[in-house]
Amino acid sequence: MxxxxxxxxxxxxxxxxxxxxxxxxxxxxxxxxxxxxxxxxxxxxxxxxxxxxxxxxxxxxxxxxxxxxxxxxxxxxxxxxxxxxxxxxxxxxxxxxxxxxxxxxxxxxxxxxxxxxxxxxxxxxxxxxxxxxxxKFLNQDLYEVVIKTARAPLSIRGDTVEYDPRAFKVPPGATVEDLLRRLPGMQIEQDGSIKAQGESVKRVTVDGKRFFGDDVKAATKNLPAEAISKVQVFNDKTEQSRITGVDDGKHEKTLNLQLKDSHKKGGFGKASVGIGTDKRLEGKINYNRFNEKNQFSVIGLGNNTNSGGMSWDDYQDFRGSQSFNWGDDGDFGFGGGVRYISFGGDGDDQSLTIQAGSGGQNRGFNKNWAGGANYNFDEKKTKFNTSYYYNQTGQTLDGISRQTTYLTNSAFTKLDTNGRRNFNANHRGGLRFEKTLDSLNSLIIISNMRLGNGTSDYKSHQEYFRGEQEVDQLSTVSDFANYSDFNSFALGNTAIFRHKFRKKGRNFAASFAYNVNNSTGNVMQRSTNRFFKSSQTSPDSVVNINQNNDTKSLRNQIKSSLLYIEPLSKKFFLETFYNFSLKTDDVDRNVYDITEGGSEMNLNLSRYYKNRSTYNRGGTTLRYSNKGINLSAGLGAQEIRLNGDFAVNQSDPVRTKIDRSFFNWTPNFSLNFDLKQNRYLYGSYSVNVQEPNIRDLQPIVDNSNPLYIRVGNPSLVPTLSHSGNLGFNYFNPGSFIQMFFGANYNYYENQVIYSQTVSENLVTTTMATNISGGNSFSLYGNYGFPIVKTKSNLNLNVSYNRNNNLTNINTVLNETNTNGYNWGMRLDYTPSDKFTIYTNANWSINDTKYSISSGQNQKIVNTNYGAEMNFKMPKDIYFNSRFSYNSYVNDRFDFDQKMPILNLSVYKTMLKSKKGEIRLSAYDVFNKNRGISQQAYGNVVSQEQVRTLARYFMLSFTYNMRGVTHSVRRKGYGY
Amino acid sequence: MKRLFIFIFFLLSHNYLHAQAQEGVVTYERTQYYTKIIARLTFLSQEEKDRAKMTWGNDDGWKQKMVLYFNGKESKYEALKEDSEDGWSGRPEDFFIYRNFETEKKIEFETVSGKTYFLEDSLITPKWQVMNKIKEIQGYMCMMAVSKDPVKNQTITAWFANDLVMQSGPEKFFGLPGLILELDINDGDVIITASKVDLKPVKPELLAIPKKIKGKKVNQVQYDAMLTDLITTSIKGRRNPFWSIRY
CATH class of the missing domain: 2.60.40.10 (Immunoglobulins)
Incomplete structure (x- = not known):
């Protein structure tokens, strides 16, 4: 020391x-x-x-x-x-x-x-x-310019003074010469020769090496300024003394240009292709190029192995810095002061934005194709993105199902053998522009569009039996052959402006949106319905449906929202918002009955309507925030006005008018406690209003399925749902213990339900009606802890849910009461970097009771056990096996299905820097895969099985420019 | 003991020359770049690191305002209490670093992995290497010095101002001929730069240690051992330790 x-x-x-x-x-x-x-x-x-x-x-x-x-x-x-x-x-x-x-x-x-x-x-x-x-004095020019103006550090190395030229701003595309002009002590002559501190520069070197001989201009005129990380000026020995090795004492001014590391610029990509038995193929390719400000990427994928489209990882690689954006939602409301990331939108196919993470489809046979390109320009103040993405899915579902419907003291059972061929394709284009205008103002403009088309082919053979078992009395036999195709175009544009006031905490935001949704569709409906009553072999009556319908619909919506936040004190904030929306629907549906004489318009089913829905909401929230305690209480007032105009077709002078308005108060409370030691307590209560679906409001009878007739109800009112939740979260990063539990409750006022009337012929007629009293309640808990730190973890979970569904069946109110109990555990065993085992077990019991038919209570038991094992063998060979065992039991129907699925794969990294991987996989070794589902809802209990992709073997190869990294560990969540 | 003696010696001599000791408040902006930290995690593949960089890299940089109060003898470094900008308030971190150069003692109050520690020990000056580089920060000419954090295995670059005669600095770094105005942890993973230097008398209560503080009492050796263990287990358990440890 x-x-x-x-x-x-x-x-x-x-x-x-x-x-x-x-x-x-x-x-x-x-x-x-x-x-x-x-x-x-x-x-x-x-x-x-x-x-x-x-x-x-x-x-x-x-x-x-x-x-x-x-x-x-x-x-x-x-x-x-x-x-x-x-x-x-x-x-x-x-x-x-x-x-x-x-x-x-x-x-x-x-x-x-x-x-x-x-x-x-x-x-x-x-x-x-x-x-x-x-x-010695520091050269004041140098000091002023480098240190004061450019705020760059200056290095002193003997008589060498060097600085980082990145601090000197030059326009993009500028050459080194342009850069040198701005540097202190540098002078560029007319002919391009350089003077440093008054002396001529005799030599220019790049990274210490000579560049194009001794022509000083060659480097400075040709190299881009952006490529330079350092400029050094020093006195070097003369050429003479270099050669002779004898220092003649003379020195020449030398300029050395240090090049930037290229780590900020580059490209990477990955390609994989697999070929399997049973004509299974899959392939995926993606490539990215990027530098500091620009990112460009392309992706392409195709498979017939039910692997789905883009995964979240693919999505992030594709979208880069635009994967997730803050504050893209212009619909301000309660809690509008907190900016959040919004994911995707409403449903995969309907969404305007690119969807990811839908995962594999474990039902039927699916063919997926997708591809697209994305470009981001990203700097601190300006962000721009544009993307194009195409995806299509072809789906084959061949299934059988059985469904029992409980009525007042009776029941009927349907057996259905059906085949569905669905095709869906979407082109999506997007633009997003974000500009920080200054430190107080910012603007976001988003425009997304989707162009979609699809077809659907549906064939079905259905048999209806009176009673609970299919061996009971036959009532109806129907055969359907429907075909439809559609085209749609949707466009969504949003602009959001945010302003921060100089007073801290005072904020203002305004948004404006214009959305269009235009679609056309054609449907061909063909069915034969034979009703049996007196005889089991020849029908008492036959109803044939032979209809074509075409529907054109156009929806326009303009929306605008305002938000203002005022800090009342350091701890209290007042948030006020206002939302406006005007939505117009213009729908023309023409239904034709096809007869031998040609087609004839069906005036009962054809409709032309114009509907205008005006929405106004204003609200205010008082928020208290202090030291991790956030409480808010708010009240909103909203009005929905529906203005409809119905006719058989455009030329029909008879118009039915709907003019209704609904006013509601919507309170909102929330609490968020950020407690000591990574503990969080949160809860909320809110009231949400859901306006009635326009289809349910139309005063028409839709009998296109003669066994299931829908009737509209123009007197529907909006559904009011009261939602409350309370939750607690805890994580200890030291001991790795984590825990969460909570409860949710929902209560519905004026819930829209479909009241059923079942005729003698087992024809169900439904009508949308409002009813109050439906509710749901759930409790959940999860506790995870290490048995041996980093080597073994156990995670336990339990949940309980209770649902009360109300339905009118043949004018009697039925209350379906479902109690669901779920519990499970997960045990991870990760003893080394060579061997891991992950196991899990989940049990779920659903107990369903029907008030109208108490003898028909159902108990559905679904069980799942899973185990995964990984090990690493010498020579970079890895082995993975995954086993899952599912069982579906409903004793009442003697339904007991077991599905053991075993997947195995062995793979090896290869090529230089482990850039390649070859893999041999076996899927569903026991050939047991079927799409099984069983459910009980409303007054219905059902089981379904769909023919699904089962055993196949596949050989695949992956090439990753950054190397393929393998681990016997599951992908963690640790970063 | 030897060091203590030397320090007292130095401070006495220092005060002798500067009849009025320099006092003041430095406000720092601390920016933490998570994607750079992620890129150092050994258990992640290059692909995962690149993905994080591509997705979050351009919008990286978690900013926090820190403040250092100092008089000739003591300094205290803590987070600046700021009004919420969006009406949302997070739990204030348990964190301050107090140094007394007179008694050569320090107190570090910090939450590590969800647990609060009260570290009391003598000042041990980091080993500095002074480099030949100068730059200006907030009007002060600063010189560069480098060091290493052996526990977190980080390279440290500090810029100290010769004109601010105070050996203190942000985070756990001090012991240079002048106040540290900029600190660069691990090649830009975290950068702490002075945004304001205000030379003015500092009220003693700003330098005082709050009376009501709860934390597990440890000394430097225990603290370092605890931290080393946390970092190694976290990495072994494939978690980023720096979600719960100050980088």
Missing amino acids: EIIDGFHNIAIKYLSVTTFYPLNHLTALKKILLLLCCCLAGLATHAQSGGRFTMKGVIADTSGVGLPEATVMLLLPKDSSLVNFGRTDKQGAFEFKNIKRVPYLLKVSYVGYLPYQQNVNPKEGDVTDLGKLGM
Whole structure:
């Protein structure tokens, strides 16, 4: 350990000493005495002083005037480590007393001067006097321009002064010459030759190497300024002395240009292709190019292995910095002051934005194709994005289902064998522009469009039986063959302006949106319905449906919202918002009955309507925020006005009018406590209003499915839902214990339900009606902890839910009461980087009771067990196996299905830098995969099985420019 | 003991020359770049690191305002209490670093991994290397010095102002001939720059240690051992330790 001495007062003392005893006049005796004194003093203070000495000197400027208060540092020459420091006194003198006798690097800094440094080797004797050390002025031009204006650091290396030219702003595309013009001390002559500090630059080197011979202009005129990280000017030996090795003392000004590291610029990509038995194929390719401000990416994928479209990882790679955006939602409301990221939108196919993460489809056979390109320009103040994405899905679903419907003291059962061929394609284009106008104002403009088309082919054979079992009396046999195709175009534009006032916490935001949705569709409906009553072999009556219908619909919507936040004090904020929306629907639906004589318009089903829905909402919230406690209470008032105009078709003079308006108060409360030690408590209560669906409001009878007739209800009122929740969260990053639990409750007022009337022929007629009293309640809890830290984790979860659904069945109110119990556990065992096991088990029991038919209570039990094992073998070979066992049981119907699925794969990294991977996989080794589902809802209980992609083997190859990294660990959530 | 002696010596001598000790408040802007920290996690693949960088890299930089109060003898570094800008308030962090150069003692109050610690120990100066680079920060010419944090394995670059005669600085770094006005942790993972230097008398209560503070008492050795263990277990458990540890 080095001795650090304070030397200020010592320096003073020393100065007084020198006045009386100048060193050079000291006699030998005096010298000895002094040495002795020093030694004694040293012994007294530090009890050691062998091999120590005193260093002193005076720091002065070039004219010899002492510089007071200069910082003097003693460093070790080998690594510049700081040993001692102090300041000069009023005369510029310094002294380090009793320091270790080793060579030092003395460094002095003083404002306005070039930092001074000198190697000091202790001289013989106790005192090494360095005398006057002259400091040179720092070139003021350099200081002003580099340090003051560009705020860049300046490095001093002997006589080399270097700085980072990135601090000097040049327009994009500028050459090094343009850059040099801006640098202090540089001069560019007419002919392109360069002068540095008045001297001609004889040589330009790039990264220390010569660039195109000695033509100085070649480098400066051709290299882009953006490529340079450092500019250095120094005096180099002449060419002559370089060759001869003899320094002739002459020096030439040399300019060296240091190139930037290319890490901010680059490209990467990944491609994989797989080929399997049973004509299974999959492929995916993506590529990204980027630099500091621009990102460009393309993606393409296709598969017939039910693997779905883009995963979240693919999405992030594709969208880059525009994957998630803050505050893109212009519909301000309660809690409008908090900016959040909004994901996607309403449903995969209907959304205007690119959808990801839908995951694999484990039903039927799916063919997916997708591809697109994305470009981002991203800098601090301006962000621009444009993207195009196409995706299509072809789906084949061949299934059988059985469904039992409970009526007042009776039931009927439907057996359905059906085949569905669906095709859906979407082109999506998007633009997003975000501009920070200044420190207080920002603007976001978003425009997204979707162009979609699709077809759907539906064939079904249905048999209806009276009673609960399919062996009971046959009632109806129907055969359907429907086909439809549609085209749609949708466009959404939003502009959001935000303003922060100078007063902190005062904010204003305004948004405006214009949305269009235009669609046309054609449907061909063909069905034969045979009703049996007196006989089981020949029908009593036959109803045939042979209809074509075409529907054109156009929706226009303009929306606008305002938000104003006023800080009442440091802890209280008042948020006020206003929303307006005007939505017009223009729908023309023509239904034709196809007869032998041609087609004839069906006036009962054809409709033309115009509907206008005006929405106004205003509200205010008082928010309290202090030290992690956030409480808010708000009240909103909203009005929805529906203005409809119905007719058989456009030329029909008879118009039915609907003109209704609904007014509601909507209270809103929320609490958020950020408690000590990563504990969070949150809860809320809100009232939400859902306006009736326009289809349900239309006063028409839709009998296109003769077994299921829908009747509209123009007297519907909006549904009011009261929602409350309370939750608690805890995570301990030290012990890895995590825990959360909570409860949710919903209560519905004027819930829209479909009241059923079932006729003698088992024809169900439904009518939308309002009813109050439906509710749902749930509790959940989760506790996870390590059994052995980082090696083994156990996670337990339980949940309970209770639903009360109300339905009118044959004018009797039925209350379906479902109690659901779920519990499960997950055990991870990750002992090493070579071997891991992940297991899980989940059980769920659904107990359903029907008030109209209490004898028909159902108990559905679904169970799932899963296990995954990974291990790494020598030579970068990995093995993965995944097993899952699902069982579906409903004793009442003797339904008991088990589905053991085993997937295995073995893979190996290969090629240079592990850029390649070859993989052999076996999916569903036991060939047991079927899309099974069972449910109980309303007054219905159903089971379904769909023919689904089962056993196949696949060989695949992946090439990743950044290398394929494998781990036996599951992808974590640790970053 | 030796060091203590030296420090007292230095401070006494320092005060002797500067009849009025420098006092003041420095406000720092602390910016933490998470994607850079993510890029250092050994358990992530290059692909995952690049993905994080591409997605969040341009909008990175979590900003926080810090403040350092100092008089000639003591300094205290803590988060600046600011009014909420959007009406939302997070829980204030348990954090301050108090140094007394006279008694050569420090107190660090900090929440690590959800647990609050009260670290009381003597001042141990980091080992500095002074480099030949100067720049100006808030009107003060600063010199560059580099060091290493052996516990978190970070390279430290500090810019200290010769004209501000105070050995203190932001975070856990001090011991240079002048006040540290900029600190760069691990090549720009975290950058703490002075945004305001205000030389004025500092009220003693600003430097005082709050009376009501709760935390587990530890010394430097215990604290370093605890931190080392947390970082290694976190990395082993494939979690980013710096979600819950101050970087």
